[in-house]
Amino acid sequence: MYRIVQVLNNNIAIVKKGDKQEIAMGKGLVFQKKKGDLISEAAISNLFVLKNEESKENISILLKDIPLDYITTAYEIIENAINKYDYSVQEYIYVTLTDHLYWNSKKLRKGEYIESFLPDINEQYPVEYEIAKDALEIIELKLGIVFPKSELKNLSIHFINAQTKSDSHSEMSEKKVNEQNIMQQIEMILKGKNILRSTDNQNFYDRLMIHLRYMLDRDGQQTDDSFAEKMEESLKKEYPKAYETAEEIYQEISEKTGLDLKPSEKVYFTIHLQRIL
Incomplete structure (x- = not known):
């Protein structure tokens, strides 16, 4: 049996068995159930493991209302x-x-x-x-x-x-500390550009912040520069305002954090900004 940690919707819940938390999925799996209730393994159609608290938070934000x-x-x-x-x-x-x-x-x-x-x-x-x-x-x-x-x-x-590669536990721990510090600086930069989380844009803003965190996770894993350059040219034409804003923000992030930003990262950031703008 699995114990419900958090109900995301009628079909999905974060569950716990022993010390391991997982996402459980099934048609009507947690209908009229609540945190602390038990569900049987037979009722679950799919399971996948949550490796950390960040994954739990992100799934809670993004998957709550998706069928x-x-x-x-x-x-x-x-x-x-x-x-x-x-x-x-x-x-x-x-x-x-x-x-x-x-x-x-x-x-x-x-x-x-x-x-x-x-x-x-x-x-x-x-x-x-x-x-x-x-x-x-x-x-x-x-x-x-x-x-x-x-x-x-x-x-x-x-x-x-x-796409990712394996890192040692010590490398990952040090990286997470650095990422948290940089994320705090990035949020201050966004506030300075009047890009603030509001009731109207909270879903898109949350997606943007999640992407920024994963962008930092990808540090050192660079998309081919020529490919990114082609994408940038397309973005300039298709989304000029979003591209201009992304370029300005990236300049400030680079200066204030010392992060070696890749062209591909600016491209992805521009796409997320377009959804907000």
Whole structure:
């Protein structure tokens, strides 16, 4: 039996068995249940482990109102990448990919979907492109949604962005301390630019701050500069205001934190800023 730590919605909960916390998923899994109640293993359709408190917080923010089908579909896409392609990812992709699938599918249904402006990445990232091709098939099979082919670029970027390498425990501990200090400085910079969390923008702001934290996690893992430069040119044309704001903020972050910012990181930051602006 698992004990409920936090109910996220009727289908999803953070649960505990022994000292290990996990995300449990199942249709109507925690309907009319509350923190402290028990649920049986037979009622759970999917489980994945929460490695740290940060993961718990991020999942609570981003997945609370997303239907179960989207979460399990994203989970299957990621597990396919891990098992079929031996692809190593950071844990946060379970959150960001689910979020992407849900909101883009809503735009598609409303006729508001905008095809990707990103340059072709097939040659630079063949493995990620194959993962994305599999993902489109899984999405169509599980959700009945047929995305345009340009969605391959968006899905590929999620895996490029989340690819990771193993670090020792001491390296990770030191890195987390440094990241926390830098995050505090970044929040002060954003406030100085009048980018503040409000009732109207809290969802997008939270997504931005989560991305910033993961951007710091990726320090030293650089996307190919020529690829980032192509993306920057597209962003300047498509989202001039967001790009200009991102460029100004990145200059200040670089000066005040000493962080060696990569071109690819500025690109991702611009995309998040566009959602707020």
